[in-house]
Amino acid sequence: xxxxxxxxxxxxxxxxxxxxxxxxxxxxxxxxxxxxxxxxxxxxxxxxxxxxxxxxxxxxxxxxxxxxxxxxxxxxxxxxxxxxxxxxxxxxxxxxxxxxxxxxxxxxxxxxxxxxxxxxxxxxxxxxxxxxxxxxxxxxxxxxxxxxxxxxxxxxxxxxxxxxxxxxxxxxxxxxxxxxxxxxxxxxxxxxxxxxxxxxxxxxxxxxxxxxxxxxxxxxxxxxxxxxxxxxxxxxxxxxxxxxxxxxxxxxxxxxxxxxxxxxxxxxxxxxxxxxxxxxxxxxxxxxxxxxxxxxxxxxxxxxxxxxxxxxxxxxxxxxxxxxxxxxxxxxxxxxxxxxxxxxxxxxxxxxxxxxxxxxxxxxxxx
Numbered sequence: 001x002x003x004x005x006x007x008x009x010x011x012x013x014x015x016x017x018x019x020x021x022x023x024x025x026x027x028x029x030x031x032x033x034x035x036x037x038x039x040x041x042x043x044x045x046x047x048x049x050x051x052x053x054x055x056x057x058x059x060x061x062x063x064x065x066x067x068x069x070x071x072x073x074x075x076x077x078x079x080x081x082x083x084x085x086x087x088x089x090x091x092x093x094x095x096x097x098x099x100x101x102x103x104x105x106x107x108x109x110x111x112x113x114x115x116x117x118x119x120x121x122x123x124x125x126x127x128x129x130x131x132x133x134x135x136x137x138x139x140x141x142x143x144x145x146x147x148x149x150x151x152x153x154x155x156x157x158x159x160x161x162x163x164x165x166x167x168x169x170x171x172x173x174x175x176x177x178x179x180x181x182x183x184x185x186x187x188x189x190x191x192x193x194x195x196x197x198x199x200x201x202x203x204x205x206x207x208x209x210x211x212x213x214x215x216x217x218x219x220x221x222x223x224x225x226x227x228x229x230x231x232x233x234x235x236x237x238x239x240x241x242x243x244x245x246x247x248x249x250x251x252x253x254x255x256x257x258x259x260x261x262x263x264x265x266x267x268x269x270x271x272x273x274x275x276x277x278x279x280x281x282x283x284x285x286x287x288x289x290x291x292x293x294x295x296x297x298x299x300x301x302x303x304x305x306x307x308x309x310x311x312x313x314x315x316x317x318x319x320x321x322x323x324x325x326x327x328x329x330x331x332x333x334x335x336x337x338x339x340x341x342x343x344x345x346x347x348x349x350x351x352x353x354x355x356x357x358x359x360x361x362x363x364x365x366x367x
Contacts, residue, residue, distance in 0.1 A: 010121060010338040017327040024330025029361040031326075031350045032334045034157070034309050036229040038283060038354075041276035044228060047269035054261035060253045062090040062237075063261075066268045070237050073271040074220075078189070078204040086242040087215065089249055090259045090267065093234035094187055094223035095122055097248075098151075102126045104251040105181060105244070107148050114143050115151040118159045118312075118339050120185070123151045136340055140174035147180045155188040155202055155307035158339045158348040162192065162202045162307050168210040172218055180217070181244055187223040187236075190277055193288060194306040202307055206240050215241045226309060227277045228270045235259065235267045284309065287351045287358045294362040295349065303346070311349040312336070322347045329364040 014032060021028040061067070064085070071083035091097045099122050102113055109131040115123035117136045126149075127134040137143060143150065152171055154163035163171075168184070175182035184205030192202050203210070206220050219240035225231035238245060252258070259267070270276070292302055292311055300313040300322075315322065319335035326333045326347070334350075336343025351358075 051262040051265035058261040094236040160305035160308035
């Protein structure tokens with residue numbers, strides 16, 4: 001038997017801090033993960049319920065109605081027009097696609113996968129699954145000729161940084177020079193807080209200002225987990241270059257990777273309803289407005305964090321010292337080292353808990 005050499009699952013190392021936090025008189029405030037806690041919108045839940053007579057196999061490519069809804073959403077919310085059925089594909093959330101992309105695109109030893117310096121660990125996992133090399137780099141000039149897959153993440157997890165059109169354009173240009181696929185992980189795009197992103201989605205990798213009039217080699221990966229509280233539905237999609245989407249579709253047909261039919265209908269409805277997205281954003285905005293000043297008053301500086309569901313905080317000490325400081329106050333946060341060596345002096349503080357738990361965290365930080 002050949003054993004895969006996989007990285008450790010990082011959250012296992014938080015067990016000791018979680019134990020300390022749970023001993024707090026008021027119970028733990030878990031700000032370490034980005035799992036939604038608010039209800040699934042009624043309009044989406046009703047759509048799921050109405051579609052439960054799902055006796056036939058669902059379509060791997062997605063129903064025509066869902067593919068049309070994805071294309072319409074990209075035009076309405078992301079400024080990307082002209083997407084056709086061949087340009088879109090539903091996925092079982094976005095994490096499985098991120099983990100499997102290198103495999104399904106045929107990468108292997110000798111190929112390089114690039115991901116951001118501050119990065120969600122699943123990009124590196126995808127490279128490990130195929131034995132490819134991995135490079136953490138935000139500078140296109142550093143990417144070697146062996147690069148075959150480039151991940152960009154905007155707004156970023158963990159740091160909430162937003163990449164502008166100019167940077168994305170440079171990424172795509174370099175990807176095309178290398179013959180690499182460029183994949184933009186964009187699942188926090190509707191959750192901007194500062195500047196021009198406060199009331200509009202963040203830039204899309206498929207925007208004509210980035211790719212011109214050619215989607216060649218470029219895809220956008222998206223999830224409805226954050227904006228629609230559908231993490232438990234596993235509702236995601238990929239859109240862009242028809243050749244890349246077609247290659248993914250071919251593999252997924254063979255593997256039987258298909259979102260359940262009721263979930264596909266729920267996604268269609270969710271994509272067409274902006275009211276629940278605004279309502280959820282307002283919830284997170286209020287939690288952020290309470291938590292950010294409390295962190296700053298406790299001596300933490302918040303870097304980036306202009307979008308997304310996290311505050312990237314530091315007081316210029318080892319991240320595990322900060323984790324322990326929070327745990328002693330009954331609050332669990334994620335060490336920045338989970339997201340790369342450059343995060344070793346930051347912690348990631350999530351906004352994904354109830355208003356009551358946010359209030360408890362604020363009180364403890366002030367104590």
